[in-house]
Amino acid sequence: MNKLRLGIVGSGMIAGIIANAIKQVESIELVAVASRRPVSAKAFADEHGINLVFDTWQEMLASDSIDAIYVATPTASKEEIAIYGAQNKKHLLVEKPYSSAKSLENMINAANVNGVSFMDATHFTHNPRTKVINDIMEKEIGAPQAVRTSFFFPFMDKTNIRFDTSKEPTGAVGDMTWYSMRAIAEYLKPTAPLKLISGAIVRDEETNAVIRGSGVAVFEDGKSSTFDFGYNVGTCLMDLDILGHEGVFSMSDYVLDWKNGFAFDNQDHVVGFTKRKEMQQPSEHQYIEADSSEAQSVFMMRNFAALTSDVESTENAKAQHLALLTQTLLDAYWDAVA
Missing domain, CATH: 3.30.360.10 (Dihydrodipicolinate Reductase; domain 2)
Structure with missing residues (x-):
């Protein structure tokens, strides 16, 4: 079985939690990280044994070395990163919350158009x-x-x-x-x-x-x-x-x-x-x-990996529905x- 190769955008506390969860999931491999501060990305990579450190998230998302991304950045930047990721055929796991339901809808539409999965990161x-x-x-x-x-x-x-x-x-x-x-x-x-x-x-x-x-x-x-x-x-x-x-x-x-x-x-x-x-x-x-x-974060990462194997599944549609309903409320x- 080929492992899902994941890259993380962001190097804060919550990104570290996901990195630790991934270590317990056989179907995912954490291979890359990018952050707005390269020194932080390098320190994060050293801490979690990540081989690839990119100077910008654009370079990482355009790379053939990853299949999916986890976006753990401030709210205002999530839409741009997620859409660019979808356009580069990367499956999307995006930390909550979002700027608006419309912004979230834009991300989900980009995922659907480009044949990749979208899931929010609610543990x-x-x-x-x-x-x-x-x-x-x-x-x-x-x-x-x-x-x-x-x-x-x-x-x-x-x-x-x-x-x-x-x-x-x-x-x-x-x-x-x-x-x-x-x-x-x-x-x-x-x-x-x-x-x-x-x-x-x-x-x-x-x-x-x-x-x-x-x-x-x-x-x-x-x-x-x-x-x-x-x-x-x-x-x-x-x-x-x-x-x-x-x-x-x-x-x-x-x-x-x-x-x-x-x-x-x-x-x-x-x-x-x-x-x-x-x-x-x-x-x-x-x-x-x-x-x-x-931990529930481990189950989340395992479920995300499963979701990426069938983007037209009912589980993928359910994940999108839950995210949109939550943000709309x-x-x-x-x-x-x-």
């Missing part, structure tokens, strides 16, 4: 737990009618790109609320039009970057979601509730599981979720195991609060 989508929840949800708690999420991590480093509104204009909205919107797409699976979406954001007084917010989304069929997110509550929250007609699924680590999430490494933890029904007390709640010894929220 929890690929956690085996996500499939377990979707497989048993209707049987265990009935059809989903609402999703509640809360995603915070303590991060007020104002020198970070998240606080640079010229590079990341939506701040915590794009960074954090993407996951709230993806939970809607993954678990609520709305098919009716959005009836209303509203909320409020809080900006940092010094940088004007968005650091916290909340919101509500309601669809024409009555399905709904409430969400809170931000950097400034002093702890990590990753809470998710899926409200069915007959019970609730809950978890406290929906973005990065406690066991293998790149920020956590509790090997004693069993990945899963809690089912609550009727008038049960906490001691009566059922914990449903969906454990794995591998994110755009609607940003338009409501900005």
